Amino acid sequence: MRMTPQRAAIDDLLDQTDDFRTAQQLHAMLAESGESIGLATVYRTLTALAEAGRVDVLRNDDGEALFRRCLQVEHHHHLVCRDCGRTVEIAADVVERWAARIARENGFVEVDHTAEIFGTCAQCAGARYRSHQHA
Amino acid sequence: MRMTPQRAAIDDLLDQTDDFRTAQQLHAMLAESGESIGLATVYRTLTALAEAGRVDVLRNDDGEALFRRCLQVEHHHHLVCRDCGRTVEIAADVVERWAARIARENGFVEVDHTAEIFGTCAQCAGARYRSHQHA
DNA sequence: TTATCTGCAAACATTTTGCAGCGAG
């Protein structure tokens, strides 16, 4: 993959962004910081990075793709805040073993699995509680 | 929800179908069996059934929604064959406890989680193996 | 009767692609 200003900008942005973001959000963030990069380029770059295993991809309930710099190289799962997007990476041997066992018991091979937890983080829950008190 | 011929046809089809299918696949299946039902109606009905908890919904890697009659009322997960769609419902206390613990440890509330296993079932794997032998 | 459902077509949102020109190596 050739290094271009666009690719560098996307890379930098991903470095600065801790949470899962859609391609469109990342594109808008680039625009705000003065980098005028085509949406198609953002998609192409993210797709390439995902294939190279350099970013994590997951889907929200609406079926939109969410991207984020992959911190851990090994397989892992996520705990994501629905409100602010804050994300915690989780290593879960329990889940790995469970998936492997279930697959084996049912005669499935070439197995893969997804396991993500969505919730409201303490900070967002607190903010909501406080705003109710004021109302 | 009013009972209509369309709704009945979709209900019947779901009863006969064990595997996860996209709305478009279900619509095509209805067309093949002579039921000419609008695609929009299929979507509207599936969405309503999903909201009522009468069907399970999950997303494939492309972000498409997959629907299937919900056999177990309680929360559960799925083991899905990538090739033929064959699906096994799985009760997984291990995963429930894992999700609850991780959320608690990180101060998250109102948590929800997804956990699905995708693989190739024994039958499809066997078919592929046999076809390789012939080639 | 009447509120709900249906079908159609148009609208939408996200993502992909064709193509001409630009630029990193």
Added chain:
DNA sequence: CTCGCTGCAAAATGTTTGCAGATAA
């Protein structure tokens, strides 16, 4: 110099919606 990358706009896909007419209750 060359091949890959970019931007734009158009297309493809999956899904939703507006509306006028049909219909279950």
